[in-house]
Amino acid sequence: MSSVVVVDYGMGNLRSVAKAIEHVAPEAEVLVSSDAAQIAAADRVVVPGQGAMPDCMRELAARGLREAVIRAAAEKPFLGICVGLQMLFGHAEEGNVTGLEILPGRVPRFPDAAMRAADGSRLKVPHMGWNRVHQAEPHPLWDGIEDDARFYFVHSYYVEPTDPEVIAGSSNYGIPFTSAVARDNIFAVQFHPEKSAQGGLRLLGNFMRWKP
Amino acid sequence: MLAKRIIPCLDVNAGRVVKGVNFVELRDAGDPVEIARRYDDQGADEITFLDITASSDDRDIILHIVEACAEQVFIPLTVGGGVRKVDDVRRLLNAGADKVSMNTAAVQNPQLVAEASNKVGSQCIVVAIDAKQTSPGKWEVFTHGGRNNTGIDAIAWAGEVERLGAGEILLTSMDRDGTKIGFDLQLTRAIADAVGIPVIASGGVGNLQHLADGVTQGRADAVLAASIFHYGEFTVRQAKEYMRDQGIEVRL
Numbered sequence A: 001m002s003s004v005v006v007v008d009y010g011m012g013n014l015r016s017v018a019k020a021i022e023h024v025a026p027e028a029e030v031l032v033s034s035d036a037a038q039i040a041a042a043d044r045v046v047v048p049g050q051g052a053m054p055d056c057m058r059e060l061a062a063r064g065l066r067e068a069v070i071r072a073a074a075e076k077p078f079l080g081i082c083v084g085l086q087m088l089f090g091h092a093e094e095g096n097v098t099g100l101e102i103l104p105g106r107v108p109r110f111p112d113a114a115m116r117a118a119d120g121s122r123l124k125v126p127h128m129g130w131n132r133v134h135q136a137e138p139h140p141l142w143d144g145i146e147d148d149a150r151f152y153f154v155h156s157y158y159v160e161p162t163d164p165e166v167i168a169g170s171s172n173y174g175i176p177f178t179s180a181v182a183r184d185n186i187f188a189v190q191f192h193p194e195k196s197a198q199g200g201l202r203l204l205g206n207f208m209r210w211k212p
Numbered sequence B: 001m002l003a004k005r006i007i008p009c010l011d012v013n014a015g016r017v018v019k020g021v022n023f024v025e026l027r028d029a030g031d032p033v034e035i036a037r038r039y040d041d042q043g044a045d046e047i048t049f050l051d052i053t054a055s056s057d058d059r060d061i062i063l064h065i066v067e068a069c070a071e072q073v074f075i076p077l078t079v080g081g082g083v084r085k086v087d088d089v090r091r092l093l094n095a096g097a098d099k100v101s102m103n104t105a106a107v108q109n110p111q112l113v114a115e116a117s118n119k120v121g122s123q124c125i126v127v128a129i130d131a132k133q134t135s136p137g138k139w140e141v142f143t144h145g146g147r148n149n150t151g152i153d154a155i156a157w158a159g160e161v162e163r164l165g166a167g168e169i170l171l172t173s174m175d176r177d178g179t180k181i182g183f184d185l186q187l188t189r190a191i192a193d194a195v196g197i198p199v200i201a202s203g204g205v206g207n208l209q210h211l212a213d214g215v216t217q218g219r220a221d222a223v224l225a226a227s228i229f230h231y232g233e234f235t236v237r238q239a240k241e242y243m244r245d246q247g248i249e250v251r252l
Helices: A014-024 A036-041 A053-062 A066-075 A197-209 B032-042 B061-072 B086-095 B104-108 B111-120 B154-164 B185-194 B208-216 B236-245
Strands: A003-007 A029-033 A044-047 A078-081 A127-135 A149-155 A167-173 A175-183 A186-189 B005-013 B047-051 B077-080 B099-102 B125-135 B138-143 B148-153 B168-173 B199-202 B222-225
Touching: A003 A014, A003 A036, A014 A029, A014 A197, A014 B061, A029 A036, A036 A066, A044 A066, A044 A197, A053 A066, A127 A175, A149 A197, B005 B032, B005 B199, B005 B236, B032 B047, B032 B061, B032 B236, B047 B061, B061 B077, B061 B086, B077 B125, B086 B099, B086 B111, B099 B104, B099 B111, B104 B111, B104 B138, B111 B125, B111 B154, B125 B154, B125 B185, B138 B154, B148 B154, B154 B168, B154 B185, B168 B185, B185 B199, B185 B208, B208 B222, B208 B236
Parallel strands: A003 A029, A003 A044, A044 A078, A078 A186, B005 B047, B005 B222, B047 B077, B077 B099, B099 B125, B125 B168, B168 B199, B199 B222
Antiparallel strands: A127 A149, A127 A167, A167 A175, A175 A186, B125 B138, B138 B148
């Protein structure tokens, strides 16, 4: 039986993530935990995240989970969601904080100047709603999900990887931006698979079966 | 590009959907979770529950509904009604809501918006604005379900809640609510153009063209409706196909 820990560092809607995983992997042991030992013992780790990046980094450190998350990202199937993606990178414009620096790159805010639709109307920030994700390359987590499928997003900042090799998916909102990254055992997405209906559930199911 | 969202709204009283919902083969027309699932199947982009429970004894029932919903419905859920403190916000989010909407309490205590968004993030905080036209090109904010005129200018208030940290505005025209003659497009456009956060148009939808107009003329980012979906007049899918045929980007 496969076990997965959804890392609880006090930010965001963890129940939804756990429930969605239970829904697609009823045989799995799904644990919402802020215990470093449980994270270390799990077969798979999901790092969700919502809210402001500085708060997330602070809470992660306050709960002594920084090292546990870094280690999980180095050695087992790892899924980052939203801020769980952003924290993998380095400098974040939001609150001028540094992430875990697991992947090189930065996390800027959607630039005001680019936030115009073709008809001249304003593109609102946060980028909230269903947008298309273009798959940069085939990946086990995209299995059964059509290219350019829509997923649910809600964020004001996005990741800008230094290494284009890690880009697994991209989207467009005023500007093109990276909406999924993959490297070895890491897969991380800007959108919320737990809120993205069938496509999102499929991705979570793929993650639970993934053997990187 | 980002799709315009269609959001069915359910009024919930002590855990039951008010006004009933007429779908074929619905087991329990009063069960909010079953109805939310049905809308999810139809392709709804989000679901909104408006808790209109008056008795304080029954207030916690909505938390159980939200918990049950979070186990079965995998699209975003917004819950509003009776939210007065940051703790109310937190309890709803912990139960599984993705966003919490506040209305009267935000007007009475604008700092609540700031506190809540600082604590849980702007993306979880929706401010509902009930607006009524008081003279041409001017709308004022009403509270307590449209009974109290606050005298506050609706456009100025929209800008204020954005500054306070709201992540989204749910805008209801009290003049149009329940009329089925369409959104107040002038109001919707005025607010949508005034703020940098998404605006959901609400109040007055009677047909599918009204939904399309809310987006194209009102410039709303999302449209919310209740009765046209509840009574089976139109499915969410039909609404989306109609909008797509008008060149509006939707998720199908």
